[in-house]
């Protein structure tokens with residue numbers, strides 16, 4: 001069974017929020033919409049977002065590093081948010097593993113949000129139902145779109161290609177290879193929720209230059225000089 | 241967690257209602273066993289009607305918690321996996337049984353149907369047993385809604401269940417004592433004694449829960465939340481400046497001092513005060529004191545439930561540490 005998911009490369013995310021705005025734009029005009037947007041131009045704008053980019057500082061000044069951290073529903077393989085739902089509005093799609101909410105069934109009891117350790121679900125203040133990332137289910141399953149557009153809006157918007165999308169159960173997919181070969185990890189693995197989304201760690205490209213790299217130990221020129229010197233004059237002493 | 245007033249009211253009203261019904265039926269059982277004088281049918285009937293109105297009040301409060309109350313009936317569908325769904329089924333069942341129990345007493349349908357040894361079994365006895373089972377099941381369902389969420393480690397403990405059971409029963413028996421005192425009925429002593437025993441048992445359970453939570457170490461850290469191994473990790477932005485559902489639902493927004501104050505308040509008003517008041521009420525044969533005992537304990541329970549929510553720290557809060 002396929003399990004669609006995102007793999008987010010923290011090494012190249014620049015925190016531009018392009019994924020946040022394109023997500024909101026696509027989903028507020030789609031099946032999930034409208035996504036509430038209160039006081040968008042005032043001092044304290046608030047609303048429903050499926051995806052947020054957070055920023056963390058690692059280390060203490062001046063030795064610090066900034067990590068931009070995009071966060072959305074991780075489409076857990078064992079989603080704790082689903083069984084707690086009293087109405088069956090929350091479910092995991094059997095054909096592609098995407099965790100969804102049926103907005104027509106949801107009673108807005110918020111219980112599922114308590115049962116998600118990642119805070120990935122947000123109750124829409126106007127529609128009064130639970131909303132969360134759908135992996136743009138209406139795009140990725142739309143056969144009328146050209147192949148390259150059948151991806152979540154955030155993935156298409158990312159200017160640094162920090163977001164990869166694919167089937168993490170297919171060992172040869174781009175996402176599986178990235179997870180396997182570039183140290184992909186799950187968030188809060190301690191809870192056993194088996195998030196399908198993975199993150200690729202930050203890494204620095206460092207050059208290691210050992211003295212041996214500059215001067216070879218087995219330099220053949222040095223090796224050919226077989227003379228046993230015992231203090232006598234050498235060529236160096238007489239040549240100038 | 242943010243303590244929602246609807247849920248505070250829901251759980252405390254239900255607890256008192258279930259407790260009161262348990263008290264009424266316990267009274268009837270003791271009377272059948274000749275440990276207590278038999279009461280008129282009216283005593284059990286109006287007592288259980290009072291219990292029913294508390295349950296109705298709790299049900300009404302629950303609707304204020306829902307975003308879409310008009311669809312509430314859908315919540316009965318997932319009883320196989322969801323404790324919330326189970327509660328939604330057991331609550332009307334309990335209410336129906338309590339109502340039927342009240343009705344049999346009201347209409348005097350208490351002629352024995354058959355005998356088991358010396359015990360004459362009538363309709364009220366059968367409904368009483370069923371109602372008791374339903375009330376106990378409702379306590380478990382309500383408490384398990386909280387205790388079953390493993391991410392809320394403060395709640396994920398059998399002590400949550402024993403707290404709901406004992407605190408609810410204690411306030412119900414306290415109300416039964418106040419109700420008898422108000423009628424000038426000699427059962428004050430009986431219900432009062434049980435109320436005191438249950439209150440003390442609840443004090444043990446809630447005390448143990450507080451101690452447990454004081455020593456609790458959370459499983460998740462900001463390191464595991466974002467997957468960066470560094471001891472100095474600080475959030476600089478949470479992706480929203482004006483707050484979000486995540487900041488409104490999962491934070492109580494009060495100072496640690498307020499929390500300590502509320503804890504001290506409920507430790508006083510739920511446990512020692514009502515015990516002293518009900519003992520005085522019994523000694524002085526005062527119905528006002530008995531009613532005060534119940535009222536004080538109920539207000540204390542509101543504070544206790546507020547603290548129960550405020551005390552729980554959800555792992556998602558790790559992602560919402562600062563706005564800057």
Ligand code: SF4
Nearest residue numbers: 073074076079081116
């Ligand atoms: S991230 Fe949260 S909402 Fe998404 S599937 Fe996992 S538990 Fe459910």
Ligand code: SF4
Nearest residue numbers: 085106107109110112
């Ligand atoms: S808020 Fe909606 S989706 Fe979530 S548990 Fe309640 S009914 Fe289910």
